[in-house]
Amino acid sequence: MxxxxxxxxxxxxxxxxxxxxxxxxxxxxxxxxxxxxxxxxxxxxxxxxxxxxxxxxxxxxxxxxxxxxxxxxxxxxxxxxxxxxxxxxxxxxxxxxxxxxxxxxxxxxxxxxxxxxxxxxxxxxxxxxxxxxxxxxxxxxxxxxxRLGPEVLSAGFSLAFFQSQLDRHKRAPIKPVILDQSTVSGIGNIYADESLHLAKLHPQRLCGSLTAAEVRRLHVSIRDIIASGIEHGGTSFSSYVNALGGKGDYLEHARVFRREGQACPVHPDTMIGKFKVAGRGTHICPKCQRLA
Ligand SMILES: [Zn+2]
Structure with a gap:
């Protein structure tokens, strides 16, 4: 999708x-x-x-x-x-x-x-x-x-708005909350994993456990990852026309998504792992993203 x-x-x-x-x-x-x-x-x-x-x-x-x-x-x-x-x-x-x-x-x-x-x-x-x-x-x-929340790259998705959404789900893990389109619209499974890795946050951290600095980091990471997805999507768009069955270029630049068993881009000695969070395949670097 x-x-x-x-x-x-x-x-x-x-x-x-x-x-x-x-x-x-x-x-x-x-x-x-x-x-x-x-x-x-x-x-x-x-x-x-x-x-x-x-x-x-x-x-x-x-x-x-x-x-x-x-x-x-x-x-x-x-x-x-x-x-x-x-x-x-x-x-x-x-x-x-x-x-x-x-x-x-x-x-x-x-x-x-x-x-x-x-x-x-x-x-x-x-x-x-x-x-x-x-x-x-x-x-x-x-x-x-x-029922859609504001677009990631719109002014409506401010840090204050994001914090208010996390406050509503204090006891829920972060990943399903950022995937919920009523929190913010446009983040799917790929970009959720990528944003959480960039922000160095474990997807199962509870929203209420995040410090102000971590929320700020995640907010910036989500915006950066979506902007970069759009940028690389631009490339995949023309490759669809030129190369038969060409797939999204973004995945070639992915940090963790579908890279289980490969090295973390930050820690060459650590392998990316895959498990399920709220029923969705989830990719993390166990060193970048610690649960506790
Ligand atoms: Zn790492």
């Missing part, structure tokens, strides 16, 4: 080519992927111009000039592929052959045709992803969006 930085990378990649485009047609090949009545889709989306691309956590938002927006959630196997009239492609999401193949193919669920001749394909092999049509003023009321 893409995390906040991956969706932000897709947003940035599509933004330049899509803002200003007018939708000519919407072709829904799998009705359950588009959570809106068909007549409404045609009436509202066809003829509308795209004015902005936004994001809330893992939800990509395409804002139209008529007061409506399209919300995309890619889930496990969703991908967006913009095929320009001259054949150039921008693709993001779960990397598969479809990113390079002739489209539509078996995984294509929705096709947006633009006046320019460009086309946007929403492909989703396992069909867990979706597109929704909502009034732009009501995006924040959408059940999925309404």
């Amino acid at each position: 893409p995390e906040g930085p991956e969706v932000e990378t897709i947003r940035r990649g599509l933004e330049a080519s899509m803002v200003g485009q007018t939708v000519l047609s919407v072709n829904v090949l799998w009705e359950k992927s588009f959570l809106a009545p068909m007549d409404l889709i045609t009436k509202i989306v066809a003829g509308a111009r795209i004015v902005h691309l936004g994001r809330r956590a893992k939800v990509l938002i395409i804002e139209l000039n008529n007061g409506y927006s399209l919300l995309f959630h890619l889930k496990m196997t969703g991908q967006l592929v913009l095929v320009k009239l001259d054949g150039e492609r921008f693709a993001g999401g779960h990397p598969t052959q479809s990113m390079r193949d002739v489209l539509p193919d078996r995984s294509t669920k929705v096709i947006f045709g633009f006046e320019s001749g460009d086309r946007l394909f929403f492909n989703d092999f396992r069909k867990f992803g979706w597109v929704k049509l909502v009034e732009t003023d009501e995006i924040e009321l959408d059940p999925l969006v309404a």
Whole structure:
């Protein structure tokens, strides 16, 4: 499942080519992927111009000039592929052959045709992803969006706010609390492990046991790790198009995630270990991240 930085990378990649485009047609090949009545889709989306691309956590938002927006959630196997009239492609999401193949193919669920001749394909092999049509003023009321905390890199995720969230969960281990999207949105399993390693905190430390200095360190680490994820995501984005099955570049730079059995980047003599915290695979350096 893409995390906040991956969706932000897709947003940035599509933004330049899509803002200003007018939708000519919407072709829904799998009705359950588009959570809106068909007549409404045609009436509202066809003829509308795209004015902005936004994001809330893992939800990509395409804002139209008529007061409506399209919300995309890619889930496990969703991908967006913009095929320009001259054949150039921008693709993001779960990397598969479809990113390079002739489209539509078996995984294509929705096709947006633009006046320019460009086309946007929403492909989703396992069909867990979706597109929704909502009034732009009501995006924040959408059940999925309404429960989200502030974005990691927004002003809303201040140190004071973070401390107040940890205070609400004093007896809970830190990792599930920072993974909880109502605390802060956009941190998934990879970035949680990476942030905790950078902050030198064991994922099972209880929120209430953290000193002010440790909370400050974790706050800075989360922001740094997410910013670096977005930066490297930018690379993986183009590698999806150029290299078949190219995976996220960020993992090549990961500190601990999926590096069990390898040396800690800080302690060459210590091996990264893996265990479960709140049901999630968790990677730590036992020397950097001590429980007591
Ligand atoms: Zn270490």
